[in-house]
Amino acid sequence: MEEEKYIGEEGQDQIPEERMEGQEPDLFEKEYVISDAQEDEGPKVSAEEPPEKAPKKKEKKEKKSKKGLIIALIALLLAGAAFAGWYFFLRPHILFSTTRPTAEAGEVFDAMSIVDGVRGGDITDIAVSGPAGPLAKGVYKYSYRFKGKSTEVTVSVRDTKAPELSLKPEEERGPFNDREEVDPAGIVDVKDYGKVTLKLDSQGNDLKTPGMYEVIVNAKDEDGNESSLSAVIKIEPYDTEGPKIEGATNTSVILWSNFDLMAGVSVSDDKDPKPSLVVDSNGFTTNAEGSYTVTYTARDEYGNVTVVERVINVYQVAYYTPGYDSNVYWDATGEWGQPYLVAVNRTHNTVTVYGKDGNGNYTVPVRAMACSTARPGYNTPISTNVYGGRFHSAWRADWCYMVDGSWGRYAISIDTSLAPDPNDTWGIMFHSVCYYSQSIDDLEYEEYNKLGGTASLGCIRMCVADELWLYNNCPEGFPIIIYDDASSPGPLGKPEPIRIDVDDPRRGWDPTDPSSSNPW
Ligand SMILES: [Ca+2]
Numbered sequence: 001m002e003e004e005k006y007i008g009e010e011g012q013d014q015i016p017e018e019r020m021e022g023q024e025p026d027l028f029e030k031e032y033v034i035s036d037a038q039e040d041e042g043p044k045v046s047a048e049e050p051p052e053k054a055p056k057k058k059e060k061k062e063k064k065s066k067k068g069l070i071i072a073l074i075a076l077l078l079a080g081a082a083f084a085g086w087y088f089f090l091r092p093h094i095l096f097s098t099t100r101p102t103a104e105a106g107e108v109f110d111a112m113s114i115v116d117g118v119r120g121g122d123i124t125d126i127a128v129s130g131p132a133g134p135l136a137k138g139v140y141k142y143s144y145r146f147k148g149k150s151t152e153v154t155v156s157v158r159d160t161k162a163p164e165l166s167l168k169p170e171e172e173r174g175p176f177n178d179r180e181e182v183d184p185a186g187i188v189d190v191k192d193y194g195k196v197t198l199k200l201d202s203q204g205n206d207l208k209t210p211g212m213y214e215v216i217v218n219a220k221d222e223d224g225n226e227s228s229l230s231a232v233i234k235i236e237p238y239d240t241e242g243p244k245i246e247g248a249t250n251t252s253v254i255l256w257s258n259f260d261l262m263a264g265v266s267v268s269d270d271k272d273p274k275p276s277l278v279v280d281s282n283g284f285t286t287n288a289e290g291s292y293t294v295t296y297t298a299r300d301e302y303g304n305v306t307v308v309e310r311v312i313n314v315y316q317v318a319y320y321t322p323g324y325d326s327n328v329y330w331d332a333t334g335e336w337g338q339p340y341l342v343a344v345n346r347t348h349n350t351v352t353v354y355g356k357d358g359n360g361n362y363t364v365p366v367r368a369m370a371c372s373t374a375r376p377g378y379n380t381p382i383s384t385n386v387y388g389g390r391f392h393s394a395w396r397a398d399w400c401y402m403v404d405g406s407w408g409r410y411a412i413s414i415d416t417s418l419a420p421d422p423n424d425t426w427g428i429m430f431h432s433v434c435y436y437s438q439s440i441d442d443l444e445y446e447e448y449n450k451l452g453g454t455a456s457l458g459c460i461r462m463c464v465a466d467e468l469w470l471y472n473n474c475p476e477g478f479p480i481i482i483y484d485d486a487s488s489p490g491p492l493g494k495p496e497p498i499r500i501d502v503d504d505p506r507r508g509w510d511p512t513d514p515s516s517s518n519p520w
Pocket residue numbers: 159160161162163192193194221225
């Protein structure tokens with residue numbers, strides 16, 4: 001009881017606050033009070049007015065308030081109707097076909113499409129603001145301004161359209177094979193606002209067997225919109241290409257030499273990482289001269305076969321000895337497209353050119369020339385110790401700048417890359433005796449007078465006429481033998497080199513130079 005709070009003065013009727021705050025107290029409760037003192041004597045009612053009189057008063061009051069209420073209600077209704085009339089028919093406003101429009105994702109929302117008309121003005125008076133262009137999924141607000149008042153409309157943009165499927169042209173479909181899963185994206189082109197999942201319905205076909213099959217592509221977008229399209233697809237064998245055999249080219253092999261038919265031959269395949277390769281030697285042997293046809297057969301795991309035939313010519317080397325007492329000899333076998341072999345005898349500083357005999361071998365000496373090979377301390381590499389015993393010529397130049405600052409004419413480089421000593425693999429050349437400058441009247445005449453003896457840093461020098469002969473008669477790649485033979489300069493001997501009188505004013509000219517300006 002202590003906690004219960006009362007308002008009003010002491011001694012007055014105290015009414016609990018909660019009751020005062022509540023609704024009008026109940027009439028009966030207010031008017032009938034139960035006295036504590038009379039409680040013992042049993043319930044006794046002390047009334048100011050007779051109890052039966054009270055309801056009558058209440059009825060009267062109720063009737064009065066009901067009447068007022070009805071009048072107020074009618075007034076309210078009339079006011080409401082008037083307001084509604086104004087609101088709906090007289091007030092300037094926009095008439096929308098819907099106030100909860102929706103739009104398709106990825107498309108442009110035409111804001112005026114939901115405007116049915118206007119009251120109190122012209123439809124062109126509406127100014128709309130809101131996002132333009134294709135809309136992504138989501139909710140967007142558009143504001144319609146008309147007669148100074150703005151109305152906002154919320155547009156819900158959703159993806160409700162099923163993916164649009166179109167069949168790819170037949171030549172662009174796939175390709176599909178009997179090994180790999182068929183990708184439905186290779187069958188149809190898809191158009192949709194969002195991400196589309198494609199699934200292939202094989203229609204019960206076994207797509208692991210080559211053939212033509214009718215299938216169905218089912219498409220579903222992220223919002224569950226579905227579509228499908230049937231298509232005919234072609235399943236091809238996974239691998240139709242045979243392996244590739246490389247290195248099995250036609251070749252010539254010297255009699256009695258060792259020759260491995262698989263050396264340098266390789267096989268590869270587009271699909272099979274390990275295709276097989278077998279060789280049928282067809283009786284090939286290096287023990288007998290002749291032309292052999294060897295067959296290489298490669299097979300991939302899908303059964304594709306490639307066959308390569310290789311012609312191997314086993315031949316007897318046409319050995320050649322440059323002099324009666326010579327203890328050197330070389331393979332004189334002719335090379336295709338090369339009419340001459342050029343042999344350099346270092347010991348005698350003599351160059352001999354050989355033409356071909358009736359068998360096509362270089363056994364016919366046609367020209368001998370005096371030269372200068374490397375002076376002591378330098379080296380002109382010999383070829384007779386390299387595989388095959390030959391070098392070959394490479395690039396050439398009318399003038400070539402030398403390491404010592406001089407100029408050589410009609411330079412023909414020699415490919416010595418096969419020389420066993422790495423010191424011998426740098427470039428040496430055939431070239432003229434050098435000139436002090438790039439001028440044909442500026443000859444190093446003292447060097448010229450060394451022709452027939454050693455002089456160079458490794459190159460092979462000759463007079464201009466001889467260099468020019470090589471230049472004009474030996475095509476690029478001509479074979480070159482560099483050898484030592486003290487017993488003989490060569491089958492044609494050694495020509496006597498020309499000497500220049502160092503006091504002669506013409507000394508700057510090579511006497512063999514065919515130039516019309518040559519004073520010799
Ligand atoms: Ca869609």
